[in-house]
Every structure is written in structure tokens, then in C-alpha cells.
């Protein structure tokens with residue numbers, strides 16, 4: 001099969017994986033090698049559905065032996081199959097990089113023959129990429145659940161970020177839809193990655209030249225909407241993954257109906273993109289606003305789709321408001337809809353020298369159309385309706401989520417393939 005054909009198949013096959021953001025590494029460029037991960041070295045570009053498209057995002061193979069019901073690449077589905085050779089992965093990445101199409105590589109794979117066999121192919125690809133092709137840029141690679149610890153270690157020494165997809169929020173859902181995947185085969189590698197990372201940090205304290213193990217840490221992905229699992233279940237699991245395995249990110253991927261199973265949503269159901277968006281907002285509240293998961297889901301099992309979770313919390317706790325911006329501490333400022341971590345810090349810094357005027361707030365980054373309902377500035381309230389008004393909710397409703405269109409990065413479409421492949 002031509003390389004161009006493989007790329008079209010394996011670029012398409014990778015589109016459903018959301019977990020490919022590329023932050024966290026700070027490796028400088030070095031003489032004789034290609035690429036770096038510093039500052040703007042990896043540019044972030046997002047497709048309309050929120051997927052990062054700055055990486056070459058491919059599967060090594062979609063010839064999977066597993067039969068996860070929610071997956072387009074399951075062995076029972078009728079899609080064209082392809083497998084890259086390790087050298088093809090390395091060559092594609094460097095050629096795309098040289099042409100400025102991408103800043104790095106996101107490599108995943110279906111299970112070819114066995115988890116260990118697949119991992120060996122991936123390790124070979126990355127060894128070639130880093131060694132023979134001298135690629136020093138960002139690489140995010142998926143660990144295949146069930147792979148041995150030795151192979152996980154090898155892979156982590158070649159990649160910037162590693163991830164194991166948790167896939168579904170509960171063991172029951174996993175058993176029902178992905179019977180080949182056991183919860184333990186997913187959680188055990190996460191624990192191993194965490195231990196290897198800690199051991200690596202210790203080693204580097206003693207020996208500065210020790211190679212880095214997955215310097216950008218690990219992440220995971222959960223599919224949303226393929227099963228009846230609630231937002232509360234998803235967020236509680238996310239919270240415990242952050243805590244237990246020091247996850248850098250938990251990604252949510254709105255289920256796009258591709259599978260046929262009595263418990264899966266029918267094929268004509270839209271991917272729940274607004275729900276995915278609300279889960280990301282809740283995730284930010286946990287990571288950057290010091291919200292506890294129970295505060296976010298205290299109103300019920302599912303998030304209110306009409307309101308962002310912070311506005312929803314504020315409406316349930318009106319007794320905390322209005323907050324006087326000239327006096328409130330950082331933690332309280334962070335609870336105000338329309339004030340984020342940056343604007344909260346700016347407010348605290350600016351008021352050290354003088355009392356803030358309402359006209360200062362926009363310049364400090366406050367989104368006044370939301371914040372005005374929950375603050376006073378020098379005792380003055382500027383909300384369009386009083387805080388306790390029954391119309392307040394209507395002013396905060398926001399159903400603009402991401403666009404429902406799923407788009408492939410241009411470089412994954414045959415029409416945009418570069419001349420070197422055709423030649």
C-alpha cells in the first residue's frame with residue numbers, strides 16, 4: 001500500500017483521540033538535531049471541535065485485535081486497515097516538520113497482535129525518530145494497556161508525554177463495551193508511569209545527565225456520552241486520577257456514534273459537544289480555581305448545560321456575593337464568574353497601591369458582563385438586575401459551546417499531502 005494511502009487511513013483513524021495537547025516540555029534545540037519544545041516551539045492550533053492539530057496525529061496501525069464497541073477501528077468494523085512501518089512514522093514526522101506543517105508527533109495505535117508487540121513497534125519508530133532522524137521535537141505517545149513495565153519505561157525515555165486512555169468512567173461500562181480491556185490493565189500502567197517518573201526525578205537529583213522520563217507527564221482520555229455514566233461520576237474519577245497519578249490532563253471526548261451496540265446511542269445522535277465543553281469548564285475549576293469536585297456536582301448527577309459550572313455554583317451560593325473587589329481575598333475573587341486566575345491576581349496586585357475604580361476592572365481582564373452581577377467596587381453595584389432577581393439566571397445562560405463540526409486537520413486529507421509522499 002502507498003504511504004499516501006496509509007496516511008489517509010491512519011490520520012482518519014486517529015481523529016477520535018482528543019488527548020493530544022502539547023504543552024509542558026521545555027527542551028532547547030540542540031546542534032545537529034531537529035526541533036525543540038521551548039516556548040513557541042510547539043504551537044497550539046485547535047480544530048473546530050477543540051482538537052489540537054499542531055501535531056502529526058496518527059495511529060501506527062488500525063489493524064486492532066480488540067473489539068471495543070465504541071471504536072471505529074474495532075476488529076469487527078468494516079474500515080480500511082493499514083499499518084505504518086516504524087521507519088515510515090519517523091520519516092513522515094521529520095518531513096512534515098521540515099515543511100512546517102507540524103510541531104511534533106502524536107502517536108497512538110490499535111493493538112496489533114498483542115500490547116507488547118505493538119509497543120515494540122512504537123519504540124522502534126521513536127528510536128529511529130530520535131536517533132537516525134535526530135528529531136528533538138515534541139512527542140506524545142499512547143501506552144497500550146496491558147504492556148509490560150520494561151516497555152513502558154523504554155517508551156517514556158523516548159517521549160515527552162505518555163498517556164493511557166481510561167476510556168470509560170466505570171468498570172461496568174468498560175466490561176460491557178470493551179471486554180478485552182480490563183480496568184487493572186489501564187490503571188496499573190498509570191501507576192507504573194507515576195512510579196517511574198518519581199524514580200527518574202530522584203535519579204536526576206543525583207545525576208544531572210540522567211535521561212528524562214516523560215518530562216511532560218501523563219494524561220488520559222475519557223469518552224463522554226457512549227454510556228449512561230453521569231457527569232458526577234466522570235468528574236469524581238478525574239479528580240482522583242489527578243490526585244493519585246499526578247495527571248497533567250484528563251481529556252474528554254464527546255462520543256461520535258460509530259459503533260453498533262444495544263447500549264450505545266443510535267447513529268443519528270449528535271456528539272454531546274456542549275456536555276464535553278461543560279466538563280472541561282468543570283475540570284478547569286478543579287485545577288485552577290481550587291474548587292472541590294463535590295462543590296461542582298452538589299446540585300445533581302449532571303452539570304447544568306445552560307450555565308457554565310462556575311456561574312451555576314455562584315447562583316446556588318448567592319450569600320457569598322456581592323464581593324467587594326477592593327477587599328476580597330484571592331480565593332473569594334476566584335469564585336466570581338467573570339474573574340479568572342490572571343485577573344484575580346492582577347486585582348490583588350493593583351489594589352496594593354490604590355483603591356480600584358470600576359473603570360479599572362476591564363483593563364485588568366475582568367469579564368464585566370458576568371462579574372457585574374456578583375461584585376461591588378467601592379461599594380457600588382453595577383449589575384443590570386439585583387443579585388437576588390429571578391431574572392439573574394437568564395442573564396447568565398450561555399449555550400454557545402464548540403461548533404458541532406468534526407474537522408480533520410488539513411494535513412490528514414489526501415488533497416493536502418505534500419509532494420514528497422507522492423514522489
Ligand code: SF4
Nearest residue numbers: 064066068071074110
Ligand atoms: S483497543 Fe479498542 S479503542 Fe483501541 S483501537 Fe482497538 S478497538 Fe479501538
